[in-house]
Amino acid sequence: MRMRAVLSRAALVSGLSVLVLLHTSSALSESSPTKPTRVAAADAKDALDVAHFSADGQLMKPADLTQWVFLGASLGMGYNQTTFNPASPGQFQVVLMEPNAYRYFMEHGKYAPGSMFLLSFYNADSHRSINQVGYVQADLTNFEIHLVDARKAPEEGRAFYVFGGPATQARALPKGSECVRCHAGHGAFDGTFAQFYPTIRGHIPPEALERALKDHDIR
Ligand code: HEC
Numbered sequence: 738m739r740m741r742a743v744l745s746r747a748a749l750v751s752g753l754s755v756l757v758l759l760h761t762s763s764a765l766s767e768s769s770p771t772k773p774t775r776v777a778a779a780d781a782k783d784a785l786d787v788a789h790f791s792a793d794g795q796l797m798k799p800a801d802l803t804q805w806v807f808l809g810a811s812l813g814m815g816y817n818q819t820t821f822n823p824a825s826p827g828q829f830q831v832v833l834m835e836p837n838a839y840r841y842f843m844e845h846g847k848y849a850p851g852s853m854f855l856l857s858f859y860n861a862d863s864h865r866s867i868n869q870v871g872y873v874q875a876d877l878t879n880f881e882i883h884l885v886d887a888r889k890a891p892e893e894g895r896a897f898y899v900f901g902g903p904a905t906q907a908r909a910l911p912k913g914s915e916c917v918r919c920h921a922g923h924g925a926f927d928g929t930f931a932q933f934y935p936t937i938r939g940h941i942p943p944e945a946l947e948r949a950l951k952d953h954d955i956r
Contacts, residue, residue, distance in 0.1 A: 781850065783841065783845075783849045783850070784849060784850040784851050784886075784888065785835075785837050785838060785841065785849050785850070785851035785852065786851060787799070787835050787837055787838070787851060787853060788851060788853055788884055788886070788889075791906050794908070794909075795906040795907055795908050796882060796884065796896075796898045796906060796907055796908075796909065797905065797906050798900060798904065798905045798906060798907075799835070799853070799855075799882075801836075802833070802855060804836055805833035805834060805835055805836060805855060806833060806834045806835075806836055806839040806936065807831070807832075807833055807936060808832040808833060808834050808854070808934035808935075808936045808937060809831075809832050809933050809934035809935055809936065810829060810830065810831045810832070811829070811830045811933060812826055812827065812828075812829050812830075812861065812872070813826040813827030813828070813861075814827070814830055815827065826861050826872060827861065828858045828859060828860055828861060828878070829858070829859040829860075829861055829872075829874050830856055830857070830858055830859075831856070831857050831859065831874075832854060832855065832856050832857075832930075832933075832934060833854070833855045833857070834852070834853070834854050834855075834936075834937075835852065835853040835854070835855075837849075838851070838852035838853060838854075839937075842937065842940070843937075843940065846940065846941075847927070848885045848927050848929075850885070850886045850887060850888055851884070851885075851886050851888075852884070852885045852886070853882055853883070853884050853885075854882065854883040854885075854929060855880060855881070855882055856880065856881045856882075856883070857877055857879075857880040857881075858877070858878045858879050858880065859874040859875055859876065859877055859878065860874075860875040860876065860878060861873075861874070861875065862874070862875035877902060878902055879899070879900060879901055879902050880900050880902075881897065881898060881899050881900065882897070882898040882900070882907070883895060883896075883897055883898075883916075883920070883928070883929065884896045884897075884898070884909075885927060885928065885929070889909070890909070890912070892912060893912060893917050893921070894928070895917065895920070895921075895928050896909040896910070897909065897910045897914060897916040897917065897920075898910070923949070923952055924949075925938070925941060925945050925946055925948070925949030926941040926942075926945055931945075931946075931949075932946055932949035932950060
């Protein structure tokens with residue numbers, strides 16, 4: 738299960754990148770209604786240095802994840818399949834934000850360079866303890882980090898990292914990944930899916946939220 742989740746994302750990234758390039762140039766280039774909102778770049782002086790890297794440039798798993806701020810959760814989120822099976826709902830996906838980045842955003846309405854977001858995947862469990870119907874979170878299977886930082890990724894302004902469950906470091910996915918394409922095209926705010934996060938969606942520009950809520954077209 739764990740490997741499947743990791744592999745399916747990773748396979749998307751490597752296997753489809755050619756397709757993605759073709760697709761991007763035709764469908765998502767200029768006048769797409771899902772064009773991302775331009776967000777004023779935060780001052781370089783406000784940059785956060787909360788991401789730590791190994792000598793060979795891999796992002797280290799943050800040591801303080803239990804202190805990160807809860808943004809939102811989804812169950813069985815799928816981008817391609819059209820049906821949701823309640824008997825097998827897929828995984829819970831929980832999104833957290835690094836606390837210094839969160840404070841900066843709440844104060845300035847934009848992301849400081851160096852802002853980090855965590856997406857973690859949990860299997861859904863039923864009939865655990867007193868739970869009769871519905872699902873609770875089982876154990877963590879794997880996680881991903883989105884680092885918004887033009888210092889690390891001058892062209893795309895962001896880097897994405899995929900960690901297997903026990904991994905303590907991960908290399909950034911190469912430029913032009915499926916991750917960047919979907920996030921930049923469909924995320925409501927600065928490449929993040931703020932439209933799905935109750936903690937912050939009231940703090941992004943209303944037009945950006947409106948536009949994102951009308952976007953049902955994943956390509
Ligand atoms: C087809 C669209 C799509 C692709 C491709 C995609 N994501 Fe996302 N991502 C989402 C959506 C939708 C969310 C909202 C959270 C959820 O899934 O519950 C999200 C949320 C996230 C978040 C939480 C912070 C944020 O930016 O909103 C991280 C971290 C993340 N994705 C990492 C990745 C990585 C790493 C990859 C590539 C391996 C990737 N994503 C590929 C759609 C996508």
